[in-house]
Amino acid sequence: MVRPVTNDDTGLKVLREAPAEAAEIIDIVAIHGIGAHPDDSWCKNVGTAESPQWVNWLNKEDMLPAVAPNARIMRYGYQSQWFGEGAMRQKASTVAQRLLLALQRKRADYPFRPLLFIAHCFGGLVVLKALLDARHDESEWPGVFASTTGLIFFGTPFRGAEGMSQVEMLEAARREYEEDEVQGDILKILEPGNEFLQEVVDQFGKTRRQANKAQVTCFYELKSSNVGRIVGKVDRTRFVVSESSGCLDLSDATNKFSLSRSHFDMNKFGKPTEEDFETVGEVVRDMIRASPKLLLARSQCNYAS
Known part of the structure; x- marks a missing residue:
């Protein structure tokens, strides 16, 4: 059962x-x-289960902080519940604008500090x-x-x-909840062929043609997930995001790796x-090492032009 997201949970929080x-x-933002x-x-x-010990790898000292010792580590939170009590009508574009406002406030004194994003599922579309x-x-x-x-x-x-298609998810949710407790707008962008999704990915792909582009690493799942149990009681075990869908592009600055996990635990490490x-740690280290040289090359390119 997912904990409700309160107002205190939303926004950019320094971990x-x-x-x-x-x-x-x-700056690292998850x-x-x-x-x-x-x-x-x-x-x-x-x-x-009886005596849980929860580990958040973003701020556990021997995990991400050890991998990125000179990083300010943050996470961004938004109202993501689309069914049940407290369901929110939400869109990627709305969350993206709020993320930009939060970054503007937190990075006001250092707007050109190197920035690295870590995103899971829909969060990646928000970042794009x-x-x-x-x-x-x-x-x-x-x-x-x-x-x-x-x-x-x-x-x-x-x-x-x-x-699992948007229609299936909505039908499952409506069997369990009242009509006003189901807000399915946010699911539309996850449908294969969605115009907004295609436009965002295509437009971002055009930025990848320029020199000195950001390094990208995409992780994809090797285990199937019981997507049916997300909103209902019927088991539906499937892969949520395939290897091909989970890779942004095929440029030389994009890497992809498999994780022997399901979609819903591939972003959790203990x-x-x-x-x-x-594997994730090595990727983060490489990106951090490359950041100064990448920013210098960009600045020289802008100066020359």
Whole structure:
């Protein structure tokens, strides 16, 4: 059962400040998917059902902070519940605008600090939309697009989520909840062939043709998920996002890796020794190492032009 997202849970929350003595600070922002809690989305229980021990790999000292010791680590939260009590009518474009406003406030003193995004599922589409908006109006959102050096996507359905159709999900939800407790608008972007989804991915793909583009790594699931249990009582075990849908593009700056997990636990790690976390850690380290050189090349390119 997903915890309700309250007003205190939304917005950009700093999980760990960068050390005061850090020379080259980078901002890392994690964004969850739909129907998920902004904090719980990144937590894994390393205890038992009776005595749970929850680990959030974003701020556990021997996990992401150890991988990125000079990073200010944040997570962005939004109202993602689309069924049940407190269901919200939500769209990727709305969440993207709110994310940009939050980044503007948090990065006001350092708008051109290197920026790395980590996103799960729908959160990845929010990131793409936010970056497109920031690129379209750089005077309104200074530094966001120009300073983004790395993007890590966990199961983001760039060509739609094939596991369970929007119609199936809505029907399952309406069997369990009242009509006014089901807000299915947010699901539309996850449908294969959705025009808004195609436009966002295509438009972002055009930005990937330029020099000095951000590094991108896409992770895809190897285990199926019981998507039927999300909203109802009927088991429907399927892959939610396929390998092909979960890869943004085929450019030389895009890498993809498999994770031996289902869609709903591929963004949760409990120990630094987990093989999948070690892979993620290497990706983050490589992106951080490449950031200064990437930003320098961009600045020289802009100066020359």
